[in-house]
Amino acid sequence: MGSNIAMAAKSRFEVCASYNKNRVEMSGVDFLKVDLANSSELKHIEQFKPNLIIHCAALTNIDVCEDDPEQAYRENVLASRNIAELANQAGAYLIHISTDAVFDGKKGNYSEADKPNPISVYGKTKLEAEREILSIHPSSSVVRTNIYGWNKRDKFSLAEWMLSKLENNDELPAFKDIIYSPILVNDLIIQLFALYDKKFSGTIHLAGGQSCSKLDFANILADVFALDESLIKATSIDDLDFKAPRGKNISLDVSHAQELLNTPLPTVRDGLVEMKCLRESGYVEILKYE
C-alpha cells in the first residue's frame, strides 16, 4: 500500500516515505529508514514537517503475529502510538490504516457501530492501535479496509498470487466460505485523499462496494483477465490448519463512506478491470522500477 500511496501522492504533495527492513526507492520521493516502533527514530519524520501522515506500516502476516505476539505488539501498537504522538505534536492530519480483522466474522456486513471482537493476535493488536491513535490524536481517521493490487516489492497480494497461479496453468484453491469486501488499493487511495480534503475524524469502513467469497473473487479475476476458470477449486477454510484463526464473514458495510464521500465504492469486477488496465498502461513497471 505504501508504495502505491507514494506513487499517487507525488503529483500532488511533497512526499517523504519510510521503510524499515526492506529498502525502497522511487523517483520524486524522499525515503527515510525509520523503525517506527523506536520513538527516537521518528525525529527524522518530524523534521519533514508533515501536513498529512498515512500510517500503513504494520506486521501484516497474521500467522507470524500469532507466533510472536510481542513483535506484533511492537510493530502494530507501539509504532502506531509513536506515529500518533508525532502527528499530534506536528499538527498533522493522520490517516491510520486498519483492518476488517478487528471483527470475529460471525455476523458480516459490519458497520462502524458494530462492536469489534478480534479473534487473532493480528486483529487484537490492530484494534489496540486504533484505540491508541484516536485517544492520542482524536482528529485522526481510522480506516478499516481489505486491499489487493500491484506490489512494488517481489511479493504477492492475494490477487497477484491468484493471477500467477492461473497464468502458469496451476490449480488455484479458493475459499468458498471466507466473505470479505476487497478494494483495489489504487481505488482506496483516491478515497484516502478525499478523507484528507474533508478532514474526517473517527472510524470509517472504506472497502469494496460489494462483498464476495474468495472463490467468487477468483472466478471474477479469471473472467476479467481471460484465464481458465476450470483451474479454480473451491475449498473450505475448515480444511486448513492455520496458526491464526480467521473470521469467516468479515465483510464491511461501506454505506457511511459512500454517503460521506458522495461516491459509490467499486464492485469487485470494476476493481479487477482497473487492476488489468493498470498493468496494460505500464503502471506496474513504473511502480516496480522507477
Ligand SMILES: NC(=O)c1ccc[n+]([C@@H]2O[C@H](COP(=O)([O-])OP(=O)(O)OC[C@H]3O[C@@H](n4cnc5c(N)ncnc54)[C@H](OP(=O)(O)O)[C@@H]3O)[C@@H](O)[C@H]2O)c1
Ligand atoms: N494486505 C491486506 O490484505 C490488508 C487487509 C486489511 C488491512 N491491511 C492493512 O493495510 C496496511 C498496509 O498493508 P500492506 O499489505 O501494504 O502491508 P505490507 O505489504 O506487509 O507492508 C507493511 C510495511 O510495514 C512496514 N513496517 C512494519 N513494521 C515497521 C516498523 N517498525 N517501522 C517501519 N516500517 C515498518 C514494513 O516495512 P519493511 O518491510 O521495510 O520493514 C512493510 O513494508 C496495514 O496497516 C495492514 O494492516 C492490509
